Amino acid sequence: MTAPLRLLLVDEDPVFRLGLRIWLEQTGEFAIAAEASTSTETLDQLAALRGNSTGETAVADGPPVPPETEAAPLTNPTVDLVVLDLGLGQGNPEQIPGLRLCEAIKFTYPSLPVLVLSASDEPVLRAAAEQMGADDFGIRGLPVQDLARLLKRAVNGSEPVEITPPSPSPPPPNPLVRLRRGLRQDALRQIEAAIAETLAERQRGRTTLWNDAVLAGRYRELRAARWLVNRLLATPNLEQAATASASPPPPAIPPDSSQPSLPSRPEAAITTTDRVSLQRGDVQSLVFEAVFRRLQGSLANNSEIPLEIDILRDDRRRELFYLILRQLEDALGELRQAQVLPGQLGDRTPEVLRDVWEAVTTDFFGRYYTVTTVPDMPGPELPVVKVLLQEEAVVRTQLLEPIPLIPQLIGHLLYRDPLPVDGSLYIATTPEALSRSRELLEHLLIQLANGVMLPVLNRFGDVEQIKKNLYSRRLMSTRDIERFRNDLSWRYRWDRLVNNPKAVFESQYRLFGFTERGIQPYFIYAPRREELDQLSGIQLSVTLAIEARDAIAPRLRSAIAFVGSGVVYVLTELVGRGIGLVGRGILKGIGSAWNDAGFKQDRK
Template identity: 35%
Template sequence: MSDRLVKLIILDQDPIFRYGLSAMLNETSDCEVIWNGDREADAWDFLGELMRDSNMDHPASVYMLLLELGDGRSEASLYGGIRFCQQIKSEYPQIPILVLSAVGDVQIVNAARNGGVDGWCVKGASVTEIQSAIESILAGQGYWDGFIGVTNSLTQFTPDFPNQRSNSSLFTNFRQRLHQSGDNYINDSLRRIQHKLKTPGLPLLEQVILAGRSRELLAARWLLDQILPSPTTPETISNTENRQPLSDRNLPVLSPVTTPSNHSPRGLQAELFANCANHLQQPLHNVSDLALEIDILLIDKKRELLYLVLQNFANQLEDLRNAQLGTEQINQLAGNLIQDLWETTVINFFGKFSRIQIPDQQFQQEREIELSQLILQDRKLVNQEILAKIPRVADLIVYLIHQTDWYMENEVYPATHPEAKSDAQIILENLLIQVANATIQPLINRLADVESIKKNFYNRQMLSSREIERFRNNLSWKYRFHKYYLEPKAIFESRYHLFVFAPRGIAQTSVYAPRQAELSQLRGIPLLVTIGFEFRDAIAPRLQSLVSVLGSAVVFVLTQVVGRGLGLVAKGILQGIGSAALPNMKNRK
């Protein structure tokens, strides 16, 4: 890198990402994190004190600001972060700025570059890539890898309604603005609803509610068109869809830029990893029907562990790129790669030299052990129960490194096709969750009831011995149920059941995959389960037909025979009662 020490200031609202990045950058010889925080005002005050106390002409060190734009999610917050970068550059132009963001929108990146940002690196990138970005910025070249459409040219803002005549009346302008505002709101709401409806594990009631809201919005659009018909042409409406929001007009931004269709492999990886990092900000409660090993963790520990797996996987991909391995070699090494990823995660999460005191039943006293080394002793069991069953890892690695076509649902999609990226995202998220489960599984097996472990890792509902044993029993039943029922069923149905990050938490979904080879290798109880499913599929339609015929016969007997018989009996009784009552009435007269 540079011959000077790079002193870094990190600004990010996510504490786990911030502290994890600080720890990894501090391990390098060229970087030192001198401040990290989550408030722009605190960063501004620190920079002010730093500039007053430091001699910027001194060659021993150089300063750089690494930050996420606002909260990294809402558009208003992103543009607020860009304004903060503008303020930094206007006051301290000598400080380079590198954005680490989960956003990959080219228009936002353009606005940031024109606002004074020197480089952009997507969250989830490896430490090696972040170091490369810092080096490139210090060399005066900037860093915009994966953002081919980014340019330095500035353009003026387009007016809200380009087709608008200068002689248009004030009322027409107001009506046009009102119609466009309502139409944009309806379109945005419909897009959000459609996105939510695709969420795995969404409850049926919520699906019905969202479908109802969608119908209401479509009705509102029709009503809007009836009450406020827009004088603009369809071409004008399509041209105004991407105009700049009014609230952001004081920013020097580009006119809309179309995201390039071809991404570099690094850009493709950065996009998927950024989505994962963004999903990790959502709730991480388990909303599936199966117990997960990571359910026992504190929510911050769970998020930290998943971040760590993502970061380690990024570093592993970087090493594989440098080794220039081909597709066949990666397929052969896939099992070892997952094992290495798990071992690295165990060491980084628990600490390479972390030691704990555990009771020694033989000598009636406590003894000290290395936590990570004890957990690594279960590598064979963990590989058999969890790691070896993670699907399509080799396909994912080849896809991310060589940007190969993606095969799914008997179709082949180009690497940058939305369906390919969506399916690869599911495989990636399942990999993160399962490696995290494998990291915690030996801890639950060996040290579940150790007080120091419970204090540092477990959520507050899992502190009692009874709750821990109940949780372990649930996991034990899960392993058996999965081995003898769920896995044979998934193989027979040619599907993989995967865990993904959903807005409500960790949910379960399924994808199609040809599994004939695994089906032919089933033996014992799993084979009997598939035979049972096949027998049920063969018999069920016939039984349904038989039950339907018998049901029709019973209905006929009850209505036509028994019903008519009862009707005749009732009629006879009524006639008898009437005949007996008639002479009595005559006698009274």
Template identity: 40%
Template sequence: MSQSIIQLLLIDDDPIFRMGVKSICEPFSDLEVIAEAVTLREALAVLDNWVKPPVAPTSGVIPDTVKVAILELRIKDLTAQKNQGTLNQQRSAIAFCQQIQASYKNIPLLLFTSESDPNLLISLRDLGVQGYCPKGVGLEELLIALRQVAAGERYWVSPISGAALSSQRNPQRALTSWQKFRYGLVKPGLRSIEQALQELTKELQEAESIPSDKVMMLNLLITRGRYRELRAARWLVSQLIPPLPPPVNNPPSPPDPLSQPSSPGTNQPPNPGQLATTNDSSLVLATETSTVDVQSLLFDVTVAKLQSGLVNYTGIPLEIDILKLTKKQELIYTILRKSEDLINELRLSEIQPEQLDRKSYSLIIDLWKEAIADFFGKYYSLNVRDAQVEVVPVLLRDAPLVEKEILNHIPLIRDLLAHLLFGEPLTIDNQVYALGSWEATRRAEALLQHWVIQVANGVMQPLLNHFADLEEVKQTFYDRRLLSTREIEKFRNNLSWRYRVRRYMSEPQAIFESSYTLFILGDRGIEKLTIYASRRQELEQLSGIQLAVTLVLEGRDAIAPRVRTAISFIGSTAVYLLTQVLGRGIGLIGRGIIQGIGSSIQDSQFRKK
């Protein structure tokens, strides 16, 4: 499934704010600011251009794009005439939004504004404006709002009843786990901005210390421009992110090593047990690292990668592909949280290494059951043929099928748990790597992410089996491109075909090649990674069609090189015969014919004389 590109129109007269929004959108492949407007007239001109029929591209490929307009209600055109009064200013804003809703129905409107008047916001919501975010929400909340509005859904930060709506957040409120997760996603962006600013500051200091006649002015101006842009982006992010509420009656938590990067240019070694991340999101751990440190780092990095968009780039259909982005993130985060709780419980129960051999897969099944109850809600029910059906018990009845098709195929569960609980080394490509090493931590990260994605697929499989085409399910969970019955059935058929191919072709081949295919969270989305692992015992247990597949592969490996050599020899012989033997023979015959014709012509001319 490919992800739509969201093209944005910024209607805001604050140039610093527009620059900051563009800087925020740059790291995300699905967000693109393609137009800006500082007046209402400019905005309408851009919207008029958007609704014109597109020119067909010469390549014949039409990109999947969705256009969204972002409006600041306090733009000067709506507030310039102070003598109008508040009521007239509100009427101007309502009239403009009404014009957009009526004339550009296919272009959703998101209010990203500092306006907090509850009556105006209620009126605009009732008018049908798709989204509202006050300036001051978290960065991830803004990204979710953009993507939900682009997906055709409504998104309002706070529920609006007939009473007043306040855009001010209570700084002492308690955050839910999902809100804390979304809050944590902005950390990497802030760290990147700060590190880039420090590097540019150092460059500017070095450049300014050189005599002016030796400095390339163009490079200096470019560096200063980048410095100003980054400062503007930092200012914007500071406006978007309110401070986290302080903990109540809780002891101060230890410092988060991921939020304390070392200053550029320092070469001090890390303290024992200190964790760090490289600029490509890979993991590096110092010596004497505990299992708790490794576990915390793995889960933190995996949570941070949920902002990638979770687009499936593997070429293999997955059950979670049917989910809208927010539900996909929520499901994977729920399983991550449950997985961390499971590992912590195992650590507290002082489970022994030999017990993991017996309990590994039963632990995964328990995790799957808890994830279903937590994600859908223990008492979630649906109206099926005029009867209320509790969803969770129906889904749990498919446990044997999910276990057979998905959960039992999650590899190396015991190795990952033993690594995180007891610090056992991981064997990678027949090499042993200790806890805290770069190789072991990267492998553990991949195993954890595959574990989480596969359990998420297991959560969605029974829902697709029993309630796939219910309207309430489609509106609540599905991506807007997979709402029709035809698309849903096509999606289910692709999944069914995938499991048949895997059972009889892909799995025997992977066993024969001593490999596993993992689904991991990359920088763009869900990607595929193939790793080596010994599977000799599984190979010896193959029978029937699966064994036949391995024999065919072995026969092909044995015969193919000889066949290629024989074909190459026959081809070379044929070329030699055609060019050297037959070609020369044809050439001699042709030459004799030409000479005979020439002699005949000369004889006839001589007789005439």
């Protein structure tokens, strides 16, 4: 069995790197040796990898030296290929552009292959990359199978990559087709703008139930209108020609699975088909891919329960979830390499969660990130990560320890252990087990994200630097922040005294998961008899009150219903009839008096 090709990924987009890493590593033919998001970091990684291979100590020396004054070429680092983004440094003028970085890498390590990926397939870009020494050139949106073959060709230099020959250009459309296409494009632009406005209005904050229902209805109507426009104003000949020319060659894989395409921009979702062959991947890949797909949707909290992550901006919230997902993947890989036995997972789970929390906190804020507590005033700068890690006991007690079924989840992902679902054990590859595993992983992600933000609210809740970099606009003022913290405090008190004992008594766990509308809570069944026996004090009183209500309420309702039916009988049968008789007598008397008066007038 050949060793996997070791890659160095250089891209500013963490979403693209994460998706590329997940898909390439699951094939078993590639391994990600290192990742970098800047030119300086890339050169440091190459120097460090070379130092590890030769026994030297590498020191970063900043930007690359021009070729005219640089020293002799060095030996290659322990990496087989550098995958470089052509658009590196476009948003930062101080950073070395992607082409210059490619030139520096090829001059320093002439025999190290470099594959340049670009968002577009312009011939001038391909020629520029080849002029700078790139060994191959590709598109960021290539299907994963084609990209894997392109990586092998860049390393070996001999394997041809089959590329679909360009089909002849379709004939120019007639005026009617152009008119329909123009109308469709204009209508779709207006509909997409209205959809974006509706989604933005729903994500601005918590709205009333009525407004939420109206916005949801408007969103459905806009989607239906978009579908109708695409059908009524479609141009079949032009659409089929464009599809035929742009479609990639069919992948040589079994018919029960299909290859996704990598996103060409941060906003693009990495999608997979729902039916994936279990022979080509494992349970962990399936569950992580399902959660990763759900992270592409709305991440707003649409429940009435406040969460620590509510204070984050949408982009920072998404970035935090990506970091947690990646750290969990690394932690599972370390457990697999350590050959931890399934029976040891219960004891190792708290340590694993703590390590993941510390790693995510460090990566999210930066190990050396410092802030001053008083803005515009000279004073000592506090190391943020060091201060946040001091809250480990609080985070562990309030958030990490209450996360349910984590040993079972890890055993399911690592060893394909059966997973309990509604009191029954299901084989690891069944849809029920995979769905429950995804639900538990989503809840774990959300609680770890809350654990990252909880120390921030406790220690740096009103620090301007933190607010500017992380907080949402609707929670920027001191009053809003304090109200948000008070809501969280009351929520934890109410959960500890009422909600958690009630959930234990009802044999349920409350989980948070990702839906189309955002984060929503729901309950799953699980036996909790041992926890029920350990309740005491107010928590035990809550369960006794619920039990008393369950015992008394049906009988009390029956008694009230019986008394009510008796009252109704008395009022309708006795009192009502009596009132009816009295009224009838009154009406009869009025009629008699009227007749007597008429008779007297007739006699006169």
